[in-house]
Amino acid sequence: MKKPIGIIDSGVGGLTVAKEVMRQLPNETIYYVGDTARCPYGPRSSEEVARFTWDMTEYLIQYDIKMLIIACNTATAVVLNEIKETLSIPVLGVILPGARAALKHSHSGKIGVLGTVGTIRSNAYSKALKSINQDVKVSALACPKFVPLVESGEYEGDFARRIVSKTLQQMKADRLDTLILGCTHYPLLEPIIQEVIGAEVKVISSGEETAREASTILDYNESLAVGDHTPHHRFFTTGSSKIFAQLASKWLQQDHLIVETIDL
Helix, strand or coil, X not given: CCCCEEEEECCCCCHHXXXXXXXXXXXXXXXXXXXXXXXXXXXXXXXXXXXXHHHHHHHHHCCCCCEEEECCHHHHHHHHHHHHHHCCCCEECCHHHHHHHHHHHCCCCEEEEEECHHHHHHCHHHHHHHHHCCCCEEEEEECCCHHHHHHCCCCCCHXXXXXXXXXXXXXXXXXXXXXXXXCCCHHHHHHHHHHHHCCCCEEEEHHHHHHHHHHHHHHHCCCCCCCCCCCCCXXXXXXXXXXXXXXXXXXXXXXXXXXXXXXX
């Protein structure tokens, strides 16, 4: 089935999920919306997050998508179930796949979660982890400075390293063996986060597990794209198409990406 997979996020962070979907499902076409004009979602109220997420969802529905991936942890925590119950297509979030991957890797049961204020406040990861293993010990930390770093393109270098180091200082004492990047923006900071938290800690990004789940569901529904054809991905942003294209081209390692600015 050659219908596109829709991916939505508060900004460029969901490209970390899109990249993994492209890698695992190279025949699939992706339509991506990044709400960069209203990013970050983390400090916003649940009502705002729900409304903005529905705006992006309704925009993509017009393109007859066959699956929706909510690649924003804050939006997943707030509105995943509501959208799932409303739409007739499969809808995936990123929290449960990330929790499952972390539990698979953890030996001590001491798992850390980094996220936006909204995601950490929701306790969504703690609930997801404990729903699978109630004995797990969860340390959660809100990192409000991380998303602006990524959205501005300053996720490499000494400035980013200073911010990450200062933010993670208190978590280093928790003796974790696994750390979940509970925001899809954070994998762009992963090399620095790994360096700061230590090589003995396994850093988990939910993108790989989410893409695997998408593949399984599409296969089960017999709606995978098959045959030889070149997918024509489309990228939409509510902010600057130029800045989005620069970040997306670098992260996806694709030149000449066409990014359209939209109003929601």
